[in-house]
Amino acid sequence: MTQGDKGRLVWNHSTHLDGLIPVLEKLINYTGINTITPGVIGRAKGHCPHLKLRVSVPIRGGYKAIARQGKTVQEVFIVTDLSQKELESAIKQVLS
Template sequence: MNKPAPGRLVLNHSTHIPGLIPILERLTKFNGIQTITPGVIGRVKGHTPKLKLRVSVPIRGGFKLIARQGKTVQEVFILTVWSQSELEAQISQLLARK
């Protein structure tokens, strides 16, 4: 039996939230994850001490996530066959093991 190919992590920006890329790399190893693309990075007023990943809205073929740490926020686009609840469960497990 063929092992499915791992997902792809697109690194098209020079800056990312610290600690985000290792978590996204681990996420690409799961079946059902096709492509992960970190997007626009910005600043917010609130302060989040630990890295948080939250599913924001569904997009065609997957979901948009919001990654936050400190006063920095970054969009992350994930193309997957998973449901929102499956994705949220996997992300919370990865963040707990960090």
């Protein structure tokens, strides 16, 4: 993974999970990631003490990821040229 041309982080909601924006700001620095758009916030049944971000399903031009913390979940749409494995590796690096 190289860091190069910076992608774009779209701010279309006024609310985000605590700690999500700094993680996404690191993620957009990866070459191949073009746009990241945080989406709908919802409630989960389980409790996740630390912020987690995992790739969920492929979408046209990229992937949908799910961010979880506490009992809150948020969709994150990532437009990228990276493969799912490359994206998961980039996410793992920015979360560590």
